[in-house]
């Protein structure tokens with residue numbers, strides 16, 4: 001029989017890779033905490049309308065990328081393609097928006113039926129942050145500063161650049177949309193097929209086209225940033241000024257429009273050139289109308305989402321590695337019950353000690369071989385007579401042959417702990 005394979009574009013995260021994931025998650029979650037963001041965990045499955053209302057019908061995500069199906073009750077459900085819509089649904093449902101200044105973050109898998117390629121999976125992972133109830137430019141800038149702090153904590157201090165733009169307010173976009181259509185209509189014969197369709201449904205999205213001819217036309221198109229009204233303009237100027245004051249470098253990219261419908265005012269992307277075509281590692285923006293669109297009271301919001309797999313690819317390219325080897329490997333000539341009991345006592349006394357045990361037994365030679373292969377630094381040897389006398393020996397597997405240290409069983413855990421602490425300090 002043929003083996004069953006995972007679904008195309010949905011990858012296993014294997015034990016050799018998970019230490020780097022875990023480390024990344026630790027760095028990111030503690031950075032969120034440092035900015036007073038609180039974690040929210042929401043289901044991966046929602047009613048489809050949660051996404052269609054928020055993201056908008058005429059977007060790639062809703063048009064072609066969602067995993068949508070009817071469940072056994074005939075309800076239309078979708079696997080979440082992104083986090084913001086569900087967070088907004090949850091915040092409205094639980095009344096979280098009554099207090100202004102709610103700051104939440106989330107992480108987890110997202111699902112999009114796209115063509116799998118480097119940096120693009122069908123199940124991928126995001127960290128995201130959302131801030132509600134704050135109009136101030138300072139909120140936009142704190143969120144951008146948070147992104148930059150994450151890069152620096154990860155050691156990715158070079159090669160990720162920031163692009164920002166403003167999409168203005170709803171009226172600005174409406175006015176601009178007409179100007180853009182007026183510009184594009186006489187040039188429609190030169191547009192690619194997708195863009196031609198978007199000309200009717202969502203002309204701003206034509207800026208995202210990858211077709212060269214279309215891109216050339218868009219390069220000369222009127223710019224939304226020139227169309228932005230006074231209030232939104234002042235907001236954007238303040239964002240730029242605050243970024244300058246914090247020393248955060250950026251470029252203004254008038255062609256940055258973002259794929260999802262709900263954005264307004266500030267939008268931004270963190271981009272790297274080190275990953276080829278899929279170079280956006282983090283993207284976000286303001287969404288002052290979204291909460292109302294989802295049925296809540298008008299509440300401003302701003303957020304971002306970062307692609308974990310793309311970050312990991314950057315970490316790997318930078319040679320950043322993490323591993324999780326056992327500290328100690330227990331080899332023994334005593335009965336399994338005694339061996340297990342000793343290992344349990346180590347774990348009870350020293351909860352941070354990573355203890356592997358020669359569960360399969362076998363000759364001492366075979367057990368030592370397994371200890372070597374495990375990558376453990378220390379071996380605990382339980383000989384029969386020593387064990388009866390209340391002793392065991394500790395062997396440093398990186399030292400020259402024969403060096404063993406006999407210790408009493410009642411101090412074994414604390415001895416191992418101080419050896420490991422010394423090693424960590426090296």
Ligand code: ATP
Nearest residue numbers: 114119120121124259280281282283305306307310
């Ligand atoms: P792209 O232009 O690359 O399709 P997007 O605009 O669809 O990106 P967002 O919805 O803004 O992406 O998602 C935020 C981030 O999530 C992206 O910048 C990227 O890092 C990551 N991401 C999005 N889609 C995928 C995917 N299919 N596989 C891996 N990462 C993804």
Ligand code: MG
Nearest residue numbers: 060061114259
């Ligand atoms: Mg996309």
